[in-house]
Amino acid sequence: MSKVKYYYDSENLAYRKIKTKKTTKFGFVFLFLLASALFGFLSFVILLNTPYFETPKDRLQAREIDNLKLHYAILNKKIDELNAVTAAIEDRDNNLYRTYFNTAPISDEERKAGFKTKNRYAELEGFDNAELVKNTTKRVDVLSKELAIQSQSLDEILKLAKAKDNLLSAIPAIQPVKNENLRRMASGFGYRSDPFTKARKMHEGMDFTAKTGTPIYATGDGIIVRADNTASGFGNHMVIRHGYGYETLYAHLSKYKARKGQRVKRGDVIGYVGSTGRSEAPHLHYEVHQNNRAVNPLNFYYGNISAVEYVAISKLANQENQSLD
CATH class of the missing domain: 1.20.58 (Methane Monooxygenase Hydroxylase; Chain G, domain 1)
Incomplete structure (x- = not known):
């Protein structure tokens, strides 16, 4: 039961009951409901953001x-x-x-x-x-x-x-004449006695003695840039340009098997042993040039001979004998 409130009427010198207007009552009720709604909404929001209240989503x-x-x-x-x-x-x-x-x-x-x-x-x-x-x-x-x-x-x-x-x-890596076709390795790279003048001069290649008509093999991949007999002393000869600064020369051929401008592979037959030009007997004069400088062909025979064969050829090549051209 709500308490009854009074006020003192000084004019009539008496206590009178306080009567609340209906609009004021409704205002209080409305404020109470609004505050409750706000409190409930805030509580709901706080619960949604706590781990204690999770929706299925x-x-x-x-x-x-x-x-x-x-x-x-x-x-x-x-x-x-x-x-x-x-x-x-x-x-x-x-x-x-x-x-x-x-x-x-x-x-x-x-x-x-x-x-x-x-x-x-x-x-x-x-x-x-x-x-x-x-x-x-x-x-x-x-x-x-x-x-x-x-x-x-x-x-x-x-x-x-x-x-x-x-x-x-x-890179030239094989002998230009197979071992089974060789009679002997007549002369190596270095100073040798000239067969015609007997003077000691630089021999820039190696001489392989073999029968006329023995096949001659390209010692590396390349292009034949020369195949003629116009160079002094070489007779019929060929020059293969291998690239990377390497060239090889094959001299005193009896005939050609390849022509100028032809691309050849290592092991292709390019000609045959002969004795043309300034030559004392049938043989192949073979040179290796690296960057326009003659180098010892003996250093390039790692592709088709054994260590024993290499040692034997090395001993013969290093003898200061007479060359065949």
Whole structure:
């Protein structure tokens, strides 16, 4: 029961009952209901933002976030594995492939350099778990860059390998006359006695004695740039330009098997032994030139003779005897 309130009427010298207007009552009721509604709404909002009150949608989102965290953890583990594999490939690239082909290694600074673009990951900031997403994205970007650099490096190594293969094919590496067709190795590189003047002079090649008509083989891949008898003393002769600074000369041929301008491979028959030009007996005079300088052909017979045969030929070639031309 509500209390009855009175006030003192000084004019009539009496206490009178306070009568509340209906509008005032309704105002109080309205204010009470409004305050209650506001309090309830604020309480509801606070409950929604506490872990003690979750809607089904909140629980679903929480599960999705946990799943995403798990996927990111798995992704980071795979990135670790890929980084280990990439590091092994980079190590072989720098310390094996590039060392073999005598080219400069790629520095770690170049391989693992960051990105210069400012705020590259700005759009990933400001969210829950933003650091996890941003760091993972950075790692993927760095790994992608490393793989791109490594791919370019392997393309370069492939080009170097092809060039190396061409170089190895071009270097004169076999005897121009097979051992079974040789009568003897008459004269080697160095100062020898001239068969006609008996004077001691530089002999810039090697003389292989064989029967007339014995096949002569190209000692390396190249192009025949000369096949004539206009050079003094050589008679019928051929010159093969192998590239990379190498040329070989074959002199005193009885006849040709190849022509000027023809591309030949190592081991192709290019002519036959004879005794044309300034020659004392049937033989092949063979020279190797590197960068326009005559070098000892004995240093290039690693392609088709054994170590024992090489030693035997070396002993004969180093004797200061008489040349055949």
